[in-house]
Amino acid sequence: MEKQRTILLVDMNAFFASVEQLSNASLRGKPVLVGGSPSQRSVVAAASYEARPYGISSGMSFTEALILCPGAILVEGNPLKYADTARRVFRICTDYTDKMEVYSIDECFLDVTETQDRFGGAWKIAQAIKQRIRKELGLTCSIGIGPNKLLSKLAAGMKKPDGLTEIKPEDVKSILEDLPVEKLHGIGEKTRIRLARMGITTAGALGRVPVESLRQRFGILGDLLHEMGNGIDHSPVVPYYSIPDAKSMGHSYTLSRNTRDWNVIHGHLLRLSEMVGRRLREQNYAGRTITLILRYEDMYTFVRQKSIPEYLDDGYAIYKVAASILRQREDDERSIRLVGVSVSNLVKGIKQLGLFTDHRYSTLLRTLDAINDKYGEFTIKRASLLGLESQPKTHGFDRTQIAHHLRPA
Amino acid sequence: METTQIDEDIRVCAAFNGRKVRPIWFRWRDRYYQVKHINFNWSSNQGSAKIHHYAVTDGVNTYELCFNSRTMEWTLSRIYTE
Numbered sequence: 124m125e126k127q128r129t130i131l132l133v134d135m136n137a138f139f140a141s142v143e144q145l146s147n148a149s150l151r152g153k154p155v156l157v158g159g160s161p162s163q164r165s166v167v168a169a170a171s172y173e174a175r176p177y178g179i180s181s182g183m184s185f186t187e188a189l190i191l192c193p194g195a196i197l198v199e200g201n202p203l204k205y206a207d208t209a210r211r212v213f214r215i216c217t218d219y220t221d222k223m224e225v226y227s228i229d230e231c232f233l234d235v236t237e238t239q240d241r242f243g244g245a246w247k248i249a250q251a252i253k254q255r256i257r258k259e260l261g262l263t264c265s266i267g268i269g270p271n272k273l274l275s276k277l278a279a280g281m282k283k284p285d286g287l288t289e290i291k292p293e294d295v296k297s298i299l300e301d302l303p304v305e306k307l308h309g310i311g312e313k314t315r316i317r318l319a320r321m322g323i324t325t326a327g328a329l330g331r332v333p334v335e336s337l338r339q340r341f342g343i344l345g346d347l348l349h350e351m352g353n354g355i356d357h358s359p360v361v362p363y364y365s366i367p368d369a370k371s372m373g374h375s376y377t378l379s380r381n382t383r384d385w386n387v388i389h390g391h392l393l394r395l396s397e398m399v400g401r402r403l404r405e406q407n408y409a410g411r412t413i414t415l416i417l418r419y420e421d422m423y424t425f426v427r428q429k430s431i432p433e434y435l436d437d438g439y440a441i442y443k444v445a446a447s448i449l450r451q452r453e454d455d456e457r458s459i460r461l462v463g464v465s466v467s468n469l470v471k472g473i474k475q476l477g478l479f480t481d482h483r484y485s486t487l488l489r490t491l492d493a494i495n496d497k498y499g500e501f502t503i504k505r506a507s508l509l510g511l512e513s514q515p516k517t518h519g520f521d522r523t524q525i526a527h528h529l530r531p532a
Numbered sequence: 533m534e535t536t537q538i539d540e541d542i543r544v545c546a547a548f549n550g551r552k553v554r555p556i557w558f559r560w561r562d563r564y565y566q567v568k569h570i571n572f573n574w575s576s577n578q579g580s581a582k583i584h585h586y587a588v589t590d591g592v593n594t595y596e597l598c599f600n601s602r603t604m605e606w607t608l609s610r611i612y613t614e
Contacts, residue, residue, distance in 0.1 A: 142572065145571060145572045145587075146571050146572040146587035146594070146596075147533070147571065147587065147594045147612050148569075148571060148589060148594065149533060149594065149612065149614050150533065196533050198533075199535070203574075203576040204574045204576075204585070207574040207575055207576060208574055261572070495579065496579055496580060497579045497580045498578070498579040498580075498581075499579040499581075500579075502579065
């Protein structure tokens with residue numbers, strides 16, 4: 124007989140804000156908002172538990188958040204600090220199973236089906252992880268235990284902060300019966316509204332709708348919704364060492380003030396392109412579709428792609444393609460708020476070699492990489508990048524992006 | 533709360549215990565600061581150098597000290613004041 128799966132979800136409580144409160148005692152017990160630079164242009168990446176009763180949530184602009192809670196303290200986030208702390212959390216988790224999926228910077232799934240007997244059961248593992256995270260890092264987490272990822276995620280959200288909740292297979296039906304459908308992970312606002320139009324507001328009701336009826340309305344998603352309503356989720360825990368290859372790599376930067384100065388915008392675009400090129404080369408990728416992202420002062424976002432025949436991993440070559448798109452936008456009267464560039468259509472292991480490739484240039488790139496590897500990013504950079512405002516951050520607060528450097532081993 | 537970026541080299545008295553480093557006091561601009569508590573520590577990389585960061589308090593303010601394990605140099609990175 125197949126063994127019943129046992130999955131844990133470890134969710135760090137108000138992660139970035141808790142790390143900042145731990146680092147700086149004067150922030151403890153106070154409403155703290157972590158985001159980009161503490162100007163009112165930034166958005167909240169994390170709010171401490173003291174800020175949450177005011178209705179502040181992630182993604183809200185600092186301006187909106189300060190209206191709700193004028194006494195909130197704005198803290199500029201430090202992605203490197205959080206990544207290192209997350210790595211330490213994940214390292215603790217891998218002492219209990221090798222099947223750990225890094226779900227985001229502050230969450231991971233653990234499949235303890237095969238290992239739980241060694242540690243006295245899943246509950247004991249969860250207690251040990253909570254205790255070690257508190258003792259070794261001073262942080263708290265909520266852990267959910269369930270027969271699959273969907274239910275462990277649901278369980279983890281039932282008690283926060285510092286919770287430990289288990290959903291046993293025999294309790295699934297009763298728990299789902301009156302559970303608002305949007306509490307199921309994966310059901311967003313749009314799906315909730317569409318389900319509500321069908322008169323479905325609870326998970327229990329969703330589970331009772333014939334799958335054909337859901338298929339008719341939602342296509343292939345119908346099958347998934349039917350399973351979700353019945354607490355079924357077959358998706359595996361994908362261990363951190365078998366994360367699929369990247370589909371794209373990109374960086375973006377919100378300018379400290381909106382501008383129509385094309386020299387400044389081109390400067391940022393070049394620097395972002397160089398950063399993308401560095402990452403591509405570091406992980407042995409090259410790509411041939413370049414995407415330019417511009418966000419204007421009115422929050423309109425322009426996204427345009429250009430595909431080229433050859434695969435690129437050189438920042439300057441990426442910049443030239445992105446700049447050719449940018450030049451077509453220079454007539455626009457609006458100021459620019461954000462610049463971004465990404466490279467997709469990636470292949471691994473193919474170098475940018477052509478009949479007329481300048482091998483001296485390839486050698487130069489390799490040498491520059493070696494120097495920057497040893498002494499730090501942008502130790503040597505193009506002269507045109509001198510004098511630009513502070514280094515752009517990566518999508519540092521994108522919780523869903525599983526950065527290569529978060530892997531614990 | 534105010535954060536002031538400093539990035540100045542400092543003298544630090546630290547205890548090395550195995551792989552653990554514990555700053556005890558530091559001298560910055562001719563003044564000694566006793567480390568009463570290490571609030572938090574983490575590490576980052578600067579090129580091939582490992583940088584160990586310590587958020588410490590002297591009982592009044594919080595300071596971020598950085599130890600570069602390649603150059604063996606200490607830096608006062610920033611000060612957080614109320």
